[in-house]
Amino acid sequence: MSEKKWIIAGVVIFVTVVAFPFWFNLGKAAPAPELELTEKAKELNHGKCVMPTDYMQSEHMQLLDLWRHSVVRNAKRTFVNSSGQEFNMSLSNTCLECHSNKAEFCDRCHDYASVRPYCWDCHIDTPKETE
Amino acid sequence: MNLKYMYSLLAVIVLFLVSYILAGTGMAFKVLFGIILPYAALLTFIIGFISRIRNWARSAVPFRITTTCGQQKSLPWIKPNAIDNPFSKGAVVIRMFLEIVLFRSLFRNTRLKMKAGPKITYNLEIFLWVGALAFHYAFLTVLLRHLRFFTEPVPILVQLLETVDSFFRIEILYDINQFGLPGVYISGLVLLAAVTYLFLRRVFIPNVKYISLAADFFPLFLIFGIAFTGILMRYVTKIDVVAAKELTMGLVSFHPTIPEGLASIFYVHIFFVSILLVYFPFSKLMHIGGIFFSPTRNMTADTRATRHINPWNYPVHVHTYEEYEDEFREKMVEAGLPVVKQPVETPPEETEKKE
Numbered sequence: 162m163s164e165k166k167w168i169i170a171g172v173v174i175f176v177t178v179v180a181f182p183f184w185f186n187l188g189k190a191a192p193a194p195e196l197e198l199t200e201k202a203k204e205l206n207h208g209k210c211v212m213p214t215d216y217m218q219s220e221h222m223q224l225l226d227l228w229r230h231s232v233v234r235n236a237k238r239t240f241v242n243s244s245g246q247e248f249n250m251s252l253s254n255t256c257l258e259c260h261s262n263k264a265e266f267c268d269r270c271h272d273y274a275s276v277r278p279y280c281w282d283c284h285i286d287t288p289k290e291t292e
Numbered sequence: 293m294n295l296k297y298m299y300s301l302l303a304v305i306v307l308f309l310v311s312y313i314l315a316g317t318g319m320a321f322k323v324l325f326g327i328i329l330p331y332a333a334l335l336t337f338i339i340g341f342i343s344r345i346r347n348w349a350r351s352a353v354p355f356r357i358t359t360t361c362g363q364q365k366s367l368p369w370i371k372p373n374a375i376d377n378p379f380s381k382g383a384v385v386i387r388m389f390l391e392i393v394l395f396r397s398l399f400r401n402t403r404l405k406m407k408a409g410p411k412i413t414y415n416l417e418i419f420l421w422v423g424a425l426a427f428h429y430a431f432l433t434v435l436l437r438h439l440r441f442f443t444e445p446v447p448i449l450v451q452l453l454e455t456v457d458s459f460f461r462i463e464i465l466y467d468i469n470q471f472g473l474p475g476v477y478i479s480g481l482v483l484l485a486a487v488t489y490l491f492l493r494r495v496f497i498p499n500v501k502y503i504s505l506a507a508d509f510f511p512l513f514l515i516f517g518i519a520f521t522g523i524l525m526r527y528v529t530k531i532d533v534v535a536a537k538e539l540t541m542g543l544v545s546f547h548p549t550i551p552e553g554l555a556s557i558f559y560v561h562i563f564f565v566s567i568l569l570v571y572f573p574f575s576k577l578m579h580i581g582g583i584f585f586s587p588t589r590n591m592t593a594d595t596r597a598t599r600h601i602n603p604w605n606y607p608v609h610v611h612t613y614e615e616y617e618d619e620f621r622e623k624m625v626e627a628g629l630p631v632v633k634q635p636v637e638t639p640p641e642e643t644e645k646k647e
Contacts, residue, residue, distance in 0.1 A: 164349070165349070168345065168349045171345075171584060172342055172345060175341065175342075175345075175581075176338065176342075179334075179337070179338060181439075181442075182439065182442035182443060182544040183544050183546075185442075185443050185447075186442075186443060186444065186541070186544050186545050189444065189545075191444035191541050191545065193534055193535075193537070193538040193541075193551070194534065215532075215553060218532045218534070218553075219530040219531055219532045219533070220530050222473040222474055223470050223473055223530070225473070226463075226465065226470045226472075226473040227465075227467075227470050230465045230466075230467070230470075231467065235467070270533075270534050272445075273444070273534060273537060274440065274533045274534055274537055275440040275446040275450070275451055275454065276474070276533070277451075277454075277455070
């Protein structure tokens with residue numbers, strides 16, 4: 162029957178589409194990215210970031226957005242974290258000071274999660290801002 | 293209160309609470325929600341889907357019941373409507389394609405109204421069509437976008453889709469409040485809005501409410517739950533995206549892992565998706581496969597030109613008139629009844645043949 166041919170073709174297409182992630186990744190090892198901390202990041206501030214690691218992992222973009230708003234709109238550059246430490250709100254001078262290895266630190270996760278933040282439209286790898 | 297949607301709503305709320313609480317209790321339930329159920333759900337989905345299709349493929353189509361919305365091809369001087377009254381296989385394919393991508397049959401929706409006079413009017417009612425288009429295309433976009441969690445490296449087309457989807461950089465920013473830095477995907481919000489509309493329409497339009505069943509509400513609530521938890525994870529209580537991808541990549545590469553530090557809300561999301569996959573083959577959601585098997589849409593409307601043979605017709609033993617006459621010829625002649633073939637014993641009177 163000619164209908165049977167079309168139905169089988171349809172089922173084959175259905176299974177191929179549904180199983181796409183399985184055959185696309187076949188034979189490819191895709192381990193989760195490992196981040197490299199620079200010596201400076203390990204030493205400075207006792208190896209601690211401005212906020213706890215858990216928070217930074219999931220919400221650093223939020224923090225950076227608030228920093229940008231504070232600096233650009235309110236001209237307030239001082240960030241006080243939960244344990245009372247003060248930091249200069251600056252991506253280039255504070256974050257990238259320690260995490261100067263953008264390729265091994267920022268990009269690995271961003272590429273893995275297919276995120277293209279527009280931070281780097283203006284901020285380049287490791288510049289020194291002049292104030 | 294309407295029991296039909298209350299039961300569905302309660303079911304989704306209970307599923308939410310159960311998965312949220314259990315995922316927080318320990319590793320065993322994380323393995324259940326993150327590994328076992330997704331695999332089982334996908335298997336159920338594929339096998340169930342194929343068995344439904346097998347069932348439809350085996351069903352006989354006794355009648356040619358094409359729905360037509362235009363003039364059939366008949367006499368050469370009558371202009372036929374090629375697409376809405378498909379005469380050839382090609383026209384059927386075109387009509388089916390347009391139905392699937394544009395939902396043309398929903399566009400025909402009209403609403404009857406009585407006006408002073410009394411006068412009956414039929415108004416074009418396109419909101420269902422708009423809502424359905426928004427819903428289906430938003431859902432498709434969301435689905436394709438999620439390939440970023442299931443592929444490594446992420447295909448360029450998926451990245452392109454993400455860029456287009458986050459084209460509107462919606463940011464709401466105050467000193468203490470921040471929204472929109474993981475770029476806002478418009479498709480997620482459209483999906484949530486469309487599913488809300490499709491629900492409200494079933495509640496507020498009386499005649500639609502009358503025909504709505506629990507099976508109509510449950511998928512709406514479930515998809516609402518999926519979209520809601522997804523949006524929650526992205527914009528409000530942020531989860532560790534890298535850990536999430538580690539889990540999903542583990543699933544598709546058959547090396548399942550449960551990474552550290554994934555919030556319970558993630559397990560709720562993945563549990564809801566598993567429920568949807570399991571529910572799919574047993575429900576009205578099968579219209580994705582069913583549309584291809586609708587005799588009203590997949591048949592040509594050429595009944596005036598070719599005869600449709602009912603496949604149920606089996607070879608019937610018929611007693612023809614010739615056989616009947618053979619059996620009763622003598623008796624018929626005796627009774628003086630006319631017969632087609634004269635009996636052999638009595639030679640016919642008209643023996644003289646004209647030359």
